[in-house]
Amino acid sequence: MSRSPPRAVAARLAGLDRLPTAQRAILGYYAETGRLDYRALRIKSAVDDTLDTILESVYGEIESEIAAALGVEDVTFAYETKLTLPAELTLGYLYRRALARATGGYDPITDEAGRLPFRGDPSSSANREAREYVEMAEEATALIVQALLDGDMRDAINDDEFEDFEVELVGDPDPDRRRVAECAQSYLQGVVEDAFDRAPDAVRDAYDAAVEISEAHQAQDEGFRDLLAAALEGDAAAKASIEDEYKYAPVPDDAPFGSHERDLPYLKTQYDRVGVIYKGMLDAYRGVGFEIPEAFGTSIVLAIIGAQLWLDDVDDYHDDVAEGQLTPVTAEYVLADSDAAAYDNVVSITMDYFDLAREHAEAADSPLNGIAIEYILRSGDPERLPGGSSRGA
Secondary structure: OOOOHHHHHHHHHHOOOOOOHHHHHHHHHHHHHOOOOHHHHHHHHHHHHHHHHHHHHHHHHHHHHHHHHHOOOOEEEEEOOOOOHHHHHHHHHHHHHHHHHOOOOOEOOOOEOOOOOOOOOOOOHHHHHHHHHHHHHHHHHHHHHHHHHHHHHHHHHHOOOOOOEEEEEOOEOOOOHHHHHHHHHHHHHHHHHHHHHHOOHHHHHHHHHHHHHHHHHHHOHHHHHHHHHHHHOOOHHHHHHHHHHHHOOOOOOOOOOOHHHHOOOOHHHHHHHHHHHHHHHHHHHHHHOOOOOHHHHHHHHHHHHHHHHHHHHHHOHHHHHHHOOOOHHHHHHHHOOOHHHHHHHHHHHHHHHHHHHHHHHHHOOOHHHHHHHHHHHHHOOHHHOOOOOOOOO
């Protein structure tokens, strides 16, 4: 692809590891599309501020619950998760819609009039509606973020994985992390249940349907583990089953994908594993009353599946092999003829997800999604995989 000189420079800069990943993502997006969307950067900053406020409030309430439950006075709590990214992107999309509705330079995100001579009147009908739209979007995002955290915490507790719970208790250098985690999750579950009771039925229905599919996939875990164990022993039938039941499992007709996406390897299993939660999230926004185009939602789902492969499954490859966990990455290393071929397949499959996610982001006119895809891509380190040390992504 031929690029203009500025885009060629941006592409070179995006490849410099010494630059922050966020800057490389913006440069990479410009190099790919020729689009430098200053409004997108401003919206991202506003989204970051809103998410910080939401999480600060949530963690503050959790700290109070932990302090009361454990009988201590001072608690510091946080939870490390990537799950909020799709909610952030959706909030950014809704912010952009609100800005498009405002008139005369009024900013409905900050609720401020513009500079002279464009001082939009906050009390005008269009600007009041734009501001109300922002407030609804932020309220919906706060609920959805808490629901995502609740579900992720629940999975961590079920799996005995507590390293993402960051907690400090004054006077207790080694707190019972399980007890802290259970206290935090129980509180969030109560908050989410109360909020769902007040929300339209469509919001709870969307979330519950997504959780049901995700949990059904988790119930298949032991069977997938057995297939991987047999395949690692050279069982040809097990390898064939991984191909048919995992890599190329049929995608249901009601899944939110077109013909191009349905040819992607691992689509059905990874949609059930991670993508469906974000389909439910988007349907929850729609249940509140927001119009979100299918292209936007498909972009998010494909990007998140790609991120699961490119970040988590690549990073966890050796642990997953040791623990007998079937993922697209461990699957490729038992299906391919060599480590080098498996490495190439992992990279190629992930790039296919990202390429289609980019196409849908462009169709939805969502530069933030495009920048997020670049960020995910540049955050991965596939060369840690066997067969990848002499190649690169």
